[in-house]
Amino acid sequence: MRRFLFIAVLAITACSGGGLPGFVNTPECQSIAERLPDEPLREIRVELRTGGVATLVDAEIADGEVTRSHGLMCRSEVPDGTGMLFEFGGATTGGFWMFNTHVPLDIIYFDRVGVVVGAAAMVPCPLDDGESERNWRDRCLEESLAYSADGAYARALELPGGWLLTQGLSLDALPDDLRLTVYGNVNS
Known part of the structure; x- marks a missing residue:
């Protein structure tokens, strides 16, 4: 706290x-x-496990409409080993965007039991000089189409861009047995 x-x-x-x-x-x-x-924001520990290798992440929880809509906006850094767990309480297909997000992020989408259903490397969508806020939002929304999951998901985990590579995991080739485990109660 x-x-x-x-x-x-x-x-x-x-x-x-x-x-x-x-x-x-x-x-x-x-x-x-x-x-x-x-x-x-509350924090929880999550584990990404593949085979016998576990990677722990201290994640802030975004489980309400406001916290999910803000996500990691306005951060100038997201330290290695940290991230944000988006909890939806059921299957969803909505996308993520990088509006007003100033650092690159990697995102992994999981179903309700922790199986990967998609992943993407997301890049910042900065406000261009002279650009109106409406055009900025529209451009960021268009760019976000590349960040969609391959199917319905119940959770998403955002991590510092490129950090997974330092842990031996590539977004382009995540192992089939990679699972997400959440320690503690997300909705407390």
Whole structure:
């Protein structure tokens, strides 16, 4: 819990001009930072296992409409070994986009029992000079079509872009036996 309060303070400070690492200091990010003290993100440990090899990830949980819609927006970094677990409570097919997301992310989609149903490397979709917010949103939405899952999924795990490669896993060739295990109660 202390970690989340610390992150919230960092977010508010960074978005109000403090410039601390971790969050982007832009007007678009201010409303997200302002909500963090009232809606702190919970964290859970997840495991990616293939064969006898386990990779542990400390993941923030996005299990509500607001937290899922914000995801990892406005972050200037996502440290190695961390990420965000999106929990949908049932099968869904909606996509993910990189609007207002400033760091590359890898995403793996899982069904309700932890079997991989898709993966993608997602790149930031920055606001171009002189671009209207509407055009920015439309462009990011168009780019997001490449990030869709291959089928329905119940969970998605976002990780720092390229970090899985350092763990011996490639998004282009994830092992068939790769499974996601969540430790603890996601919906607590």
